[in-house]
Amino acid sequence: MKHKKWKDGLFLAPGFLTYIVFMIVPVVLCFFYSFTNWDGFSPTYKMVGFDNFVELFQDAAFFNALKVTAIIMVVTVLIYNVLGILLAVILNGNTKLQNFSKSALFLPTVLSSVVVAFIWSYMIQTDGGVINTIIGFFGINPIDYYSSPLMTIFMMSIIICWNSLGFFVVIYVATLSTIPVEIMEASKIDGAGSVKTFFHITLPLLMPGITINSILSVAGGLKQYDHVKVITGGGPGGTTQTVTLFAVKEAFEYNFRGYSSAIVLVLFLIIIGLTTAQLIITKRNEVEY
Amino acid sequence: MKIAGKWIRRILILLFSLVFLIPLYIAIVNSVKPYEEVIKSPLGLPQAITFDNFIDAFNSSKILELYQNSIVITVVSVALLILLSSMAAYVIARRRGRFYKMLYVFALAGIMVPPVVTLVPSIKTLASLNLLYTLPGLYLFYVGTYFSTTIFLYVQFIKTIPVSMDEAATIDGAGPFTIFFKIIFPMIRPCTTTAIIFLSMWIWNDFLNPMYILGIKGGSTITTGIYSAIGSYTSQWNLVFANVILASLPIVILYLSMQKRFMQGMTSGAIKG
Known part of the structure; x- marks a missing residue:
């Protein structure tokens, strides 16, 4: 088929130009700034070589932010994928209860993270918080969810999961529904119990869903900002601060734009590394049927 | 048992x-x-x-203004993204050759980039274009940010539409613009629905980017407005919740009214990828 090159250009140019100016160029600039001491508004700045990175790898605040991010990522990835698969298995079907439950689970995913964080900071108050009131019915003493950074980080991970678990469950339910019923029945006829069927049939066939969900959940876990910003603001003393929160603070509160660029560049490299590793591992485990 | x-x-x-x-x-x-x-x-x-809490929220956090900003930002950004990405996707999906393959890979590269990487440099770019603290600046930033995801959805979808459709129209004398807007665009509506759902959720609920791109001068969106309004209440939870409900109402109504499409859209977008 013949087509005019310049007309193709009209189709491609507006989108690609914006994409280049607001995606490709910023990534290149971020890389460039990470080797400078730019403060965000001065017209001049100096090239400082690897100084930002040397400083970064000696900065205790950075390592703490990495640790916080890693904890949030691990807890959320486990909940999204382990609990997510179990929920998908019991919710896979079309009874009234199952459909109602799917809608309930999915509802929080359309809410803004800021809204969710406000609702939950009320829920987890020590005095008069709803969670403590509910566990009080079972005779459990009130818990101070801000008693240690680890406890707070853990609670924030749970809150993040409450916000998005529905999305991951819906993806798993959709993957489950693509598995032919005959396979499940064949396995039952062959005498496999439900546990055996789950591990030998369901789980391997769920691999495409696991690939997508694990990549989305790992990358999502590493980018956390909103919930933490609202619930603790990174405090007390930066102990619950994620890498993104740390980078934004350095960029906009202290105006260390060069240093902040180095932080987000390291985060970016971690995300690329983990995503590539996941793609390689999960692709190897996908099965055909 | x-x-x-x-x-x-x-x-x-x-x-x-x-x-x-x-x-x-x-x-x-x-x-x-x-x-x-x-x-x-x-x-x-x-x-x-x-309803005192709601009246209070209406008066103190200028909810109507926040709604207006968020609606304008979401509608314009999503419309731009859909138009620009589907047009580019059409050419990429239809033309053969190394150049277009490389162009596609180039377009997808942005999927992995966290927005915080592009935020600081984009602020500088927007400032030099005199677009910092303005709504158009935010639209452009969103187009850059979500172009990869949107073009990906469209290329996958357009490839499933037979080329014979285009060929027949060409024989009838239709140019590429007519073919795209009259024939292809109506046929890719399911994909457009998916894109609208994803993009409007992300953009409506976005927090970090509008906070710094619009700043104090450029106006507040529902999320940034609610954030600063609630910050000043400290423990007036009744007011906090009124704000929370007002901020969520539009998106929840949208969700409840097209629940099936939401779930289908989400899964078709994710599973086929």
Whole structure:
């Protein structure tokens, strides 16, 4: 088929130009700034070589932010994928209860993270918080969810999961529904119990869903900002601060734009590394049927 | 045994649904109670429904202005993204050759980039274009940010539409613009629905980017406006919840009215990829 090159250009140019100016160029600039001491508004700045990175790898605040991010990522990835698969298995079907439950689970995913964080900071108050009131019915003493950074980080991970678990469950339910019923029945006829069927049939066939969900959940876990910003603001003393929160603070509160660029560049490299590793591992485990 | 299993399953489902519904119930009931009642009985139904909190929220956080900003930002950004990405996707999906393959890979590269990487440099770019702290600046930033995801959805979808459609139209004398807008664009509507759902959720709920790209001068969106409004209440939870409900109402109504499409859109977008 013949087509005019310049007309193709009209189709491609507006989108690609914006994409280049607001995606490709910023990534290149971020890389460039990470080797400078730019403060965000001065017209001049100096090239400082690897100084930002040397400083970064000696900065205790950075390592703490990495640790916080890693904890949030691990807890959320486990909940999204382990609990997510179990929920998908019991919710896979079309009874009234199952459909109602799917809608309930999915509802929080359309809410803004800021809204969710406000609702939950009320829920987890020590005095008069709803969670403590509910566990009080079972005779459990009130818990101070801000008693240690680890406890707070853990609670924030749970809150993040409450916000998005529905999305991951819906993806798993959709993957489950693509598995032919005959396979499940064949396995039952062959005498496999439900546990055996789950591990030998369901789980391997769920691999495409696991690939997508694990990549989305790992990358999502590493980018956390909103919930933490609202619930603790990174405090007390930066102990619950994620890498993104740390980078934004350095960029906009202290105006260390060069240093902040180095932080987000390291985060970016971690995300690329983990995503590539996941793609390689999960692709190897996908099965055909 | 089998019946017991069925009941355990039902009870589990109910329990989990409760975990997801209780916080929403709390937000709703406490938004229509006076302050004292929220403190005394946070779990109970309201003794008498009051809308004072909502009136207060309307007056103090300029909710209408926030709605207007968020609606304009979401509608314009999503429309731009859909138009620009589907047009580019059409050419990429239809033309053969190394150049177009490389162009596609280049377009997809942005999927992995976290927005925080592009935020600081984009602020500088926007400032030099005189677009910092303006709505158009934010639209352009969103087009750059979500171009990769949107073009990906469209290329996958357009490839499933037979080329014979285009060929027939060409024989009839139609140019590429006519073919795209009259024939292809209507046929890719399911994909457009998916894109609208994803993009409007992300953009409506976005927090970090509007905070710094619009700043104080450029106006607030629902999320940034609610954030600063609630920050000033500290522990006036009745007002907090009224704000929370007002901020969520449009997107929840949208969700409830097209629930099936939401779930289908989400899964078709993710599974086919």
